[in-house]
Amino acid sequence: MTKKRTSGTPLPRGQATRERIIGAALEAFAEKGFEGASTREIAERAGTDQGLVTYHFPSKDELWRAAAERIFGDLGKALDERVASLEFDDPKERARGVLREYVRYVARHPELFRFMVAEGNRSNARMRWIIDTYMKPRFEFMKERGVVSAAGIDESDAPYAFYAVTGAASLIFAVAPTCRRLTGVDPRKQQTIEAHADFVARLLLP
Amino acid sequence: MTKKRTSGTPLPRGQATRERIIGAALEAFAEKGFEGASTREIAERAGTDQGLVTYHFPSKDELWRAAAERIFGDLGKALDERVASLEFDDPKERARGVLREYVRYVARHPELFRFMVAEGNRSNARMRWIIDTYMKPRFEFMKERGVVSAAGIDESDAPYAFYAVTGAASLIFAVAPTCRRLTGVDPRKQQTIEAHADFVARLLLP
DNA sequence: TCGAGAACTTGTCGAATGACAAGCTACGGC
DNA sequence: GCCGTAGCTTGTCATTCGACAAGTTCTCGA
Numbered sequence: 001m002t003k004k005r006t007s008g009t010p011l012p013r014g015q016a017t018r019e020r021i022i023g024a025a026l027e028a029f030a031e032k033g034f035e036g037a038s039t040r041e042i043a044e045r046a047g048t049d050q051g052l053v054t055y056h057f058p059s060k061d062e063l064w065r066a067a068a069e070r071i072f073g074d075l076g077k078a079l080d081e082r083v084a085s086l087e088f089d090d091p092k093e094r095a096r097g098v099l100r101e102y103v104r105y106v107a108r109h110p111e112l113f114r115f116m117v118a119e120g121n122r123s124n125a126r127m128r129w130i131i132d133t134y135m136k137p138r139f140e141f142m143k144e145r146g147v148v149s150a151a152g153i154d155e156s157d158a159p160y161a162f163y164a165v166t167g168a169a170s171l172i173f174a175v176a177p178t179c180r181r182l183t184g185v186d187p188r189k190q191q192t193i194e195a196h197a198d199f200v201a202r203l204l205l206p
Numbered sequence: 207m208t209k210k211r212t213s214g215t216p217l218p219r220g221q222a223t224r225e226r227i228i229g230a231a232l233e234a235f236a237e238k239g240f241e242g243a244s245t246r247e248i249a250e251r252a253g254t255d256q257g258l259v260t261y262h263f264p265s266k267d268e269l270w271r272a273a274a275e276r277i278f279g280d281l282g283k284a285l286d287e288r289v290a291s292l293e294f295d296d297p298k299e300r301a302r303g304v305l306r307e308y309v310r311y312v313a314r315h316p317e318l319f320r321f322m323v324a325e326g327n328r329s330n331a332r333m334r335w336i337i338d339t340y341m342k343p344r345f346e347f348m349k350e351r352g353v354v355s356a357a358g359i360d361e362s363d364a365p366y367a368f369y370a371v372t373g374a375a376s377l378i379f380a381v382a383p384t385c386r387r388l389t390g391v392d393p394r395k396q397q398t399i400e401a402h403a404d405f406v407a408r409l410l411l412p
Numbered sequence: 413t414c415g416a417g418a419a420c421t422t423g424t425c426g427a428a429t430g431a432c433a434a435g436c437t438a439c440g441g442c
Numbered sequence: 443g444c445c446g447t448a449g450c451t452t453g454t455c456a457t458t459c460g461a462c463a464a465g466t467t468c469t470c471g472a
Contacts, residue, residue: 120381
């Protein structure tokens, strides 16, 4: 039953805790930024010790990289799945569906946006790699077959559209506690998520 | 010429460095978050020593509070000035003007948005105070006499509109280096700022 | 001009940080 | 069964953190 392993392939047990650590790191990095999140806090969130974090990840940088790959990879997978399952003939209706799915995803993963904003004004090698690997394909998709073409937006406006859509869709979930106090609306409620998805879809694809 | 001072009133010289420290703190907090920004780095940005930071601000918390008051206060003042100077009869045209001024402001102060996102998911006493003091009036203004009413948006959608507008207007400037690499467009250029202002205004107030 | 106090510098403290080394445990191949 | 190693624990290191104390310099009113 057990899979044949070549030497060096991680054991399933180790993989699981490794994944837990990445998840904990993602939360911590999104909440406090790279410098603010300590490896000890990440370990505690993951239910282990600090020593184990440095065992699985030789440095904090490596852990950051793993967390970044995880969240951008997950977004890509989730969107690909949903997009494939949407069967609309009308391109605008299809774009609406994609957009609504995107809002639902960022609502469930507010750490994605916080991570983006926290790290987005650095331009080190790792950030550049993330842009080229994960973000470029999304941007090109949106430009050619997504919201931009469906909404009749000029291609030269694609950069503005990309960041306007991303910001409009995500911010409310990234600052949920603030929103609750300011407006009385709780972004964590399903009802709010759908209402915001509606609003954004109407705004961009009337 | 010199103003009469009662004992204990800070000297002008002290005020100036105090302001410089607040500015440096703002940059650092926006860039690395509260925990990630060190008082020593803030001091260096301000051109002084760490001891002087703790002299002017008894704790890092107090410094954070001063930085938050500064940036939200500045936004309020800037918008009030611009709004007062806009003389449009048509409410929609007026809302467009306000919105474009808002985009220009966040372009010049990208740290505002980074600060909001970094601190917006905490709900401590200081954040609550900032919401009640600085953000509530802005939200009410937008709802009653701003973009929401001008765009014919239902008042119950005001929360979604507020965060959609804020996010759409600001994100591109908060992650400028990323945007440059991803799209080729540099958000720091005046031309880009105006193009984004155009795009957002057309999006929300067609 | 001189004294008082604000403004600033310097040095130091315990606590927390990232990284590492030296062990211990448990699982899977033989 | 038993052995090697991946997985995990524990302890320690130099460095950096926020905070504070003590001392020096500058400014301005009298």
